[in-house]
Amino acid sequence: MARDEAVLAKARALELTAAAGSAAEARVRAMNTTEGRLLHTLRCIGASSVDRIADRVGVGPDEAEATLIDLGARGWVAKDAGTFGGWRVTDAGKVADNEAVAAEVAETGCLAGIEAAYGRFEGLNAVALEACTAFQMRTVNGVRQVNDHTDRAYDTRILRQLASVERRGQEVCNDLESVLDRFADYGPRLSEAMNRALAGYWEYVSEHEDSFHTVWFQLHEDLLVTLGRPRR
Numbered sequence: 001m002a003r004d005e006a007v008l009a010k011a012r013a014l015e016l017t018a019a020a021g022s023a024a025e026a027r028v029r030a031m032n033t034t035e036g037r038l039l040h041t042l043r044c045i046g047a048s049s050v051d052r053i054a055d056r057v058g059v060g061p062d063e064a065e066a067t068l069i070d071l072g073a074r075g076w077v078a079k080d081a082g083t084f085g086g087w088r089v090t091d092a093g094k095v096a097d098n099e100a101v102a103a104e105v106a107e108t109g110c111l112a113g114i115e116a117a118y119g120r121f122e123g124l125n126a127v128a129l130e131a132c133t134a135f136q137m138r139t140v141n142g143v144r145q146v147n148d149h150t151d152r153a154y155d156t157r158i159l160r161q162l163a164s165v166e167r168r169g170q171e172v173c174n175d176l177e178s179v180l181d182r183f184a185d186y187g188p189r190l191s192e193a194m195n196r197a198l199a200g201y202w203e204y205v206s207e208h209e210d211s212f213h214t215v216w217f218q219l220h221e222d223l224l225v226t227l228g229r230p231r232r
Contacts, residue, residue: 034059036100037182038067039076039089043097044221047086052209101226104180111227113179118223120172124165125220131162132213135205149202159198162205162212166194169216176223183222189215 038057042048045056054064068087071077076093080086089097105111135158138147149155173187193212196204206213224231 039097043089044218047088049086110179117172117175128165132206134158186219
């Protein structure tokens with residue numbers, strides 16, 4: 001009898017182990033589905049319209065909206081009403097995304113590479129934010145005021161600082177892409193924003209939804225979520 005119970009206990013343990021493995025595999029696969037990619041992307045970009053989410057995920061608006069509705073039925077996303085409303089990830093959705101990301105990192109073995117890249121990102125982050133702020137606001141005769149962009153020498157100096165950050169940021173993005181391919185679009189997006197800003201489209205420094213600051217913020221959020229760290 002004792003032997004039979006031991007055999008049954010061992011079989012049950014194996015079943016639980018297999019179930020846990022299957023659950024982990026399912027979470028990894030979730031990052032490769034439209035639902036998984038959409039949930040994680042929305043988590044990183046913040047409250048957004050269907051069209052913007054669709055563009056970032058690379059699907060049509062109809063598919064994006066249908067997927068959002070499915071995720072909403074699970075309680076993972078919600079839609080806020082009003083002029084400035086949009087789809088956002090709920091607390092339950094963040095938990096689901098955290099599980100999928102953690103499983104993906106464990107499966108791919110990319111943790112060390114992500115941590116190394118994040119260390120370099122942190123070294124650039126303060127400079128990037130200071131440059132973006134300096135382009136929006138400046139001190140004239142001791143008074144802090146909105147930059148009216150009449151001082152071309154000042155603007156040029158700040159843009160050069162930001163371009164230097166962008167060049168070094170590309171190295172970080174390349175390293176990230178080499179260990180986890182879902183980071184692949186950050187480099188091109190930063191480059192596009194920087195090129196537009198240098199061409200005189202100043203809203204691509206901080207104000208546009210695809211500005212340098214916006215993309216940089218989203219990359220920071222993606223890194224924090226991937227590493228399981230809170231934003232300070």
